Amino acid sequence: MANKIKIGEANIGISEENKQIVSDHLNRLLANEFFLYTKTRKFHWNVEGSHFKSLHLLFEDQYNEIAETIDAVAERIRKLGHYALGSFKQFSAVTDLIEHDGEEPTDAKTMLLELCDDHETIIRIxxxxxxxxxxxxxxxxxxDFLTGVMEMHETMAWMLRATAK
Incomplete structure (x- = not known):
């Protein structure tokens, strides 16, 4: 007997309950990615010092790759038949990353280590x-998708750690 599904529901061999739980995990990742993207972009704009050009370009490469990941995570949520979060309020409610209000880091090493810590937080999750x-x-x-995202973050964290030395 065929399973009865609602029109528009993703009938992909995963229960609706499991798709909801996985989508919730993906929305948490989406929020973390968005926070990391924003911080990386901010550091790209504000980095100073003798290594300005190389760090400016490193941050740009990383925020571009994170932007692609943000889109892929949101599309994965949609493939499961659920909706992706899309507001600062929603992201703030579920992110694991810390946004620092107030004193901004001015030295490049602090920026590198902060970003590395954020990547490693995402990796552990x-x-x-x-x-x-x-x-x-x-x-x-x-x-499989998340394994690729984790590997991307491992590479970025490695680049940041190696640059901070």
Missing amino acids: LRNELIPIAEKYKDLGTN
């Missing part, structure tokens, strides 16, 4: 979510 998303929620596609 993703590493903890990979097995449950595959095994408990039966979503191998999202697991």
Whole structure:
């Protein structure tokens, strides 16, 4: 007997409950990516010092790659039949990253280490979510997607750490 589905519902072999849970994880990632994108862009605009040009370009490369990831995460949520968050208020409610109001870092090393810490926060979250998303929620596609996102963040964190030395 075929499963009855609602018009427009994603019938992809994952229960609606599991798609909702995975979409919630993805929306948390989307918020984290958006916060990291914004901070990276801010540091791109405000970096100073003897390594200005190389850091300005490094930050630009990274925020461009993060922007592509933001779009891919939102599209993954839509593939599961759910809606992506899209406002600062929504992102602020679920992000794990800290936005510093007030005193801005002025030295490049602090910028590099702050960004590295944010990438590593995202890596740790993703590493903890990979097995449950595959095994408990039966979503191998999202697991594969998130593995690629985690690897991207590992590369970016490595570049930032190596540059900060």
